[in-house]
Amino acid sequence: MGRYVIKRVLWMILILVAAAIVVFTLMYLVPGDPAELLLGVEASEEVLAAKRAELGTDRPYLIQLFDYLYHVFLKFDFGDSWRYRVNVMTELGQRLPRTLIIGGFGMILNVVVGTVLGIFAATHEGKWQDSLTMVIAMVFVSAPSFWVAWMAIILFAQTLMWVPPSGISTWTCYILPVICGSLGGIAINARQSRSAMLEVIRADYITTARAKGQREKVVVRRHMLPNAMMPIITGVGGGLAMVVAGSAVLEQVFSIPGIGQYMLSGVNQRDRPVVCGCVVFFAAFTSIAMLIMDLCYAFLDPRIKAQYSSGRKVK
Amino acid sequence: MTDVKEKESAKSKRKSSMTAEFARRLVKSWSAKLGLILMLFIILACLIGPYFTGYDLNWQDQSLMRAGPSAQHIFGCDTLGRDMLTRLLYGGRYSLLMGITSAVLGAVVGIAIGLIAGYFGGFTETIIMRFMDVWSSLPGMLLCILVSAAMGNGFFPTVLALTIGSIPGGARMTRGQVLSERSREYIEAAESINCSKLSIMFKHLLPNVIQPSIVITTMSVGSTINMAASLSYIGLGIQPPAPEWGALLADGKNYVTTNPHLIAVPGIAIALTVLAINLLGDGLRDALDPKLRG
Amino acid sequence: MENFLEIRDLVVEYTQNRDTVHAVNSVSLSLGKGKTLGLVGETGAGKTTIAKSIMRILPDVGARIVSGEIWLDGENLLEKTEDEMYDIRGSKAAMIFQDPMTALNPLMTVGDQISEVLLLHNVKDKKEAMEKAGDMLEMVGIPRERYVEYPHQFSGGMKQRVVIAMALACDPELLLADEPTTALDVTIQAQVLDMIRKLRDKLNTSMILITHDLGVVAETCDSVAVIYAGQVVESGTKEDLFDHPAHPYTKGLFGSLPSMAVGEKRLHSIKGLPPDPTNLPTGCAFWPRCPYATDACKGDSAGGAPGISGREITPGHFVRCLKEV
Numbered sequence: 001m002g003r004y005v006i007k008r009v010l011w012m013i014l015i016l017v018a019a020a021i022v023v024f025t026l027m028y029l030v031p032g033d034p035a036e037l038l039l040g041v042e043a044s045e046e047v048l049a050a051k052r053a054e055l056g057t058d059r060p061y062l063i064q065l066f067d068y069l070y071h072v073f074l075k076f077d078f079g080d081s082w083r084y085r086v087n088v089m090t091e092l093g094q095r096l097p098r099t100l101i102i103g104g105f106g107m108i109l110n111v112v113v114g115t116v117l118g119i120f121a122a123t124h125e126g127k128w129q130d131s132l133t134m135v136i137a138m139v140f141v142s143a144p145s146f147w148v149a150w151m152a153i154i155l156f157a158q159t160l161m162w163v164p165p166s167g168i169s170t171w172t173c174y175i176l177p178v179i180c181g182s183l184g185g186i187a188i189n190a191r192q193s194r195s196a197m198l199e200v201i202r203a204d205y206i207t208t209a210r211a212k213g214q215r216e217k218v219v220v221r222r223h224m225l226p227n228a229m230m231p232i233i234t235g236v237g238g239g240l241a242m243v244v245a246g247s248a249v250l251e252q253v254f255s256i257p258g259i260g261q262y263m264l265s266g267v268n269q270r271d272r273p274v275v276c277g278c279v280v281f282f283a284a285f286t287s288i289a290m291l292i293m294d295l296c297y298a299f300l301d302p303r304i305k306a307q308y309s310s311g312r313k314v315k
Numbered sequence: 316m317t318d319v320k321e322k323e324s325a326k327s328k329r330k331s332s333m334t335a336e337f338a339r340r341l342v343k344s345w346s347a348k349l350g351l352i353l354m355l356f357i358i359l360a361c362l363i364g365p366y367f368t369g370y371d372l373n374w375q376d377q378s379l380m381r382a383g384p385s386a387q388h389i390f391g392c393d394t395l396g397r398d399m400l401t402r403l404l405y406g407g408r409y410s411l412l413m414g415i416t417s418a419v420l421g422a423v424v425g426i427a428i429g430l431i432a433g434y435f436g437g438f439t440e441t442i443i444m445r446f447m448d449v450w451s452s453l454p455g456m457l458l459c460i461l462v463s464a465a466m467g468n469g470f471f472p473t474v475l476a477l478t479i480g481s482i483p484g485g486a487r488m489t490r491g492q493v494l495s496e497r498s499r500e501y502i503e504a505a506e507s508i509n510c511s512k513l514s515i516m517f518k519h520l521l522p523n524v525i526q527p528s529i530v531i532t533t534m535s536v537g538s539t540i541n542m543a544a545s546l547s548y549i550g551l552g553i554q555p556p557a558p559e560w561g562a563l564l565a566d567g568k569n570y571v572t573t574n575p576h577l578i579a580v581p582g583i584a585i586a587l588t589v590l591a592i593n594l595l596g597d598g599l600r601d602a603l604d605p606k607l608r609g
Numbered sequence: 610m611e612n613f614l615e616i617r618d619l620v621v622e623y624t625q626n627r628d629t630v631h632a633v634n635s636v637s638l639s640l641g642k643g644k645t646l647g648l649v650g651e652t653g654a655g656k657t658t659i660a661k662s663i664m665r666i667l668p669d670v671g672a673r674i675v676s677g678e679i680w681l682d683g684e685n686l687l688e689k690t691e692d693e694m695y696d697i698r699g700s701k702a703a704m705i706f707q708d709p710m711t712a713l714n715p716l717m718t719v720g721d722q723i724s725e726v727l728l729l730h731n732v733k734d735k736k737e738a739m740e741k742a743g744d745m746l747e748m749v750g751i752p753r754e755r756y757v758e759y760p761h762q763f764s765g766g767m768k769q770r771v772v773i774a775m776a777l778a779c780d781p782e783l784l785l786a787d788e789p790t791t792a793l794d795v796t797i798q799a800q801v802l803d804m805i806r807k808l809r810d811k812l813n814t815s816m817i818l819i820t821h822d823l824g825v826v827a828e829t830c831d832s833v834a835v836i837y838a839g840q841v842v843e844s845g846t847k848e849d850l851f852d853h854p855a856h857p858y859t860k861g862l863f864g865s866l867p868s869m870a871v872g873e874k875r876l877h878s879i880k881g882l883p884p885d886p887t888n889l890p891t892g893c894a895f896w897p898r899c900p901y902a903t904d905a906c907k908g909d910s911a912g913g914a915p916g917i918s919g920r921e922i923t924p925g926h927f928v929r930c931l932k933e934v
Binding site: 126207209210211222223226227300301 | 661664666668670691694695696697698699700703704706708711712713714715716717725726729730759761762772775
């Protein structure tokens with residue numbers, strides 16, 4: 001098991017390096033001269049050349065890439081923002097808590113509410129409770145999340161005035177973003193956990209458990225839930241990716257100065273260090289979450305555990 | 316002789332009854348029916364609707380800037396005083412075309428990659444799947460944002476961005492399917508009579524692994540339309556004055572609080588379309604594989 | 610009640626996409642203490658549904674026991690509350706399932722799955738249950754050290770042994786064995802069957818053995834009931850049916866056994882396919898495939914079939930056919 005974890009962590013670092021290469025290359029391909037973008041078209045050629053030298057963009061692609069990778073992975077330095085001259089790492093650190101609140105609480109809501117709704121629907125299969133839950137879930141899977149957020153702002157912030165529409169001045173500001181950010185994920189998770197449950201409900205070993213004379217409640221708790229957990233965990237992983245990607249758009253809607261908004265402003269201003277820093281951060285966040293998910297799998301399922309520890313123990 | 320004939324007729328009977336069974340289940344599923352009807356309605360409306368609204372795409376009346384719904388303009392007018400309904404219907408063509416193109420392109424490439432990885436196995440598989448790992452370590456939306464930023468705005472760059480974002484999912488799923496099918500006896504049988512690798516992959520494996528891909532592709536048309544809208548909203552992808560639905564939203568985003576119809580209308584259009592596609596996808600899944608119902 | 614198990618006019622239906630599947634149509638069966646009844650018939654004839662009805666473990670959604678009585682040891686199981694059934698399932702009546710690959714919970718050790726049933730009925734103490742579960746494993750020929758292993762570490766035959774150990778753990782008085790050997794290799798089949806027989810004799814258990822293997826019936830059962838389209842078409846002692854089959858379907862079944870006699874060149878089969886259970890033929894369900902069918906067999910215009918309700922040709926030998934032998 002330990003060896004497996006080490007292997008996975010090493011592999012994760014490799015993936016992060018690759019992701020950094022991809023994002024750096026994509027941002028390198030963005031049309032336009034960064035120096036000119038910063039100083040405007042009127043700037044003289046000497047000033048521009050000085051700026052390019054300062055940013056290091058006058059060097060060949062490969063040199064720039066390796067320089068960047070060296071700083072990120074060996075010195076943990078994402079560099080300074082081209083436009084604001086602020087260290088990206090510092091900025092990320094300041095913005096992290098806000099994104100974590102939205103992402104973390106969103107994730108918790110996603111897992112808890114989504115799974116509970118899915119199980120509720122599955123155990124009422126074919127009845128109106130099931131249909132209603134699934135219709136609502138379908139609507140939230142389909143509607144664009146930022147649009148739902150706008151509608152929520154109009155209703156709850158503007159009309160009912162229960163919460164502020166944007167900003168981060170009080171904790172109530174976070175209520176709408178957290179809920180709106182998790183709605184889509186909750187809906188997807190509810191649908192997935194419902195099908196997972198349904199598959200398990202029809203499994204033969206459930207009939208076996210009933211044939212033993214086991215109480216229905218215990219059958220659900222001891223036999224159904226653990227088996228349904230596998231696909232549900234996979235769903236949670238997908239939901240996490242959604243939360244990460246969605247945070248960019250969501251922070252924009254609610255004017256929350258988080259990492260997602262930082263990245264978007266970087267994209268709009270072609271600020272390469274900012275974009276690369278944010279994306280590498282997001283990739284690291286997702287990878288760590290995936291790793292935890294895989295470990296959960298191994299912990300829950302003896303079949304997967306056996307695969308991982310097969311080097312140690314021969315059957 | 317008669318035995319052979321009987322067998323043949325039984326075989327064709329079974330095949331046709333499988334198709335019939337599929338059609339029967341599809342028609343029986345209310346979600347498929349509803350999705351199909353909605354979808355046909357939306358496509359028809361976008362194709363021929365613009366000619367019946369009474370306004371041209373660029374017809375403009377500055378006195379009607381951001382005007383709310385009225386008898387002349389049932390969905391109101393946009394920020395420049397153009398008829399919202401007309402723009403919405405024209406825009407649907409962009410959104411649908413973009414969603415379908417990207418999802419199908421992504422699926423085709425993804426399936427091909429998954430087939431190759433799953434069938435060849437070994438080193439080829441390792442390389443391809445490791446590559447996919449990197450590819451999908453960035454959530455699809457982030458990748459779209461980056462590619463969009465690098466390629467610039469407009470229809471084709473956006474289609475490219477959306478396609479790239481949707482490839483790894485299809486590849487992973489196809490590979491999983493291929494892995495479980497590869498060990499089946501009909502593949503061994505095909506190999507034993509010296510079928511070429513290409514013919515095994517496309518004639519024998521593909522039909523057996525494609526069903527879940529069809530469902531996923533249908534669903535991803537919907538999520539692609541959603542993603543395109545998000546891209547437009549954050550200033551990438553397709554931008555105003557193009558009437559694409561996301562661009563309509565982006566156009567109205569500064570008036571969310573004052574003129575909600577500017578975003579309510581295109582938003583509802585997107586939600587309804589994606590809903591129709593998802594319903595259809597659900598129905599397809601039920602009809603293809605009753606086991607997977609849910 | 611002289612018989613240990615008596616099923617009277619059992620009717621079970623499934624609802625599937627608004628179609629009604631007539632799975633079991635007025636089935637009556639009886640079984641004496643310590644005896645074995647073989648249920649024979651094609652796949653989909655309703656054999657498993659009968660067994661699951663006795664246990665009352667039909668799926669919640671779609672399946673419905675429409676009418677009938679199931680008397681076990683003087684009590685009508687269909688009138689019992691779910692709470693009362695908990696005490697009967699697994700202890701008084703137990704079931705062995707068809708597919709050992711899927712019948713075990715993949716996330717629980719096999720030992721825990723056996724002690725689960727023990728703790729529910731006979732044993733209060735966890736330690737004692739583990740001890741007894743170990744005994745059960747040894748009884749079915751698995752070393753007790755494998756208590757802590759998971760189902761994926763066992764082969765198919767071994768898993769079926771675990772399933773059997775689980776079913777027999779609480780010394781059930783009635784054992785329902787649903788094709789216990791179908792999913793196994795031929796060599797393992799004989800071993801498993803032999804084991805079931807030995808355990809049955811040792812514990813004096815009554816057993817219903819569901820199978821489509823007539824050889825197994827001949828070796829194991831005292832009496833036989835032939836099921837076709839959810840109906841008992843013929844029932845009697847093993848000798849009655851093997852030596853004097855009366856129903857055309859039974860004859861067809863036995864006819865399809867390959868015989869070693871000289872001169873036999875081809876396998877015999879019953880022409881046609883079993884009827885669609887959502888749309889059963891009127892009259893006798895077998896008439897479309899029956900070589901002796903007359904107009905009377907097709908039932909009257911009202912869909913009824915006077916006379917096709919079963920008759921006793923010799924004491925204890927029932928047949929559901931108009932035709933005189």
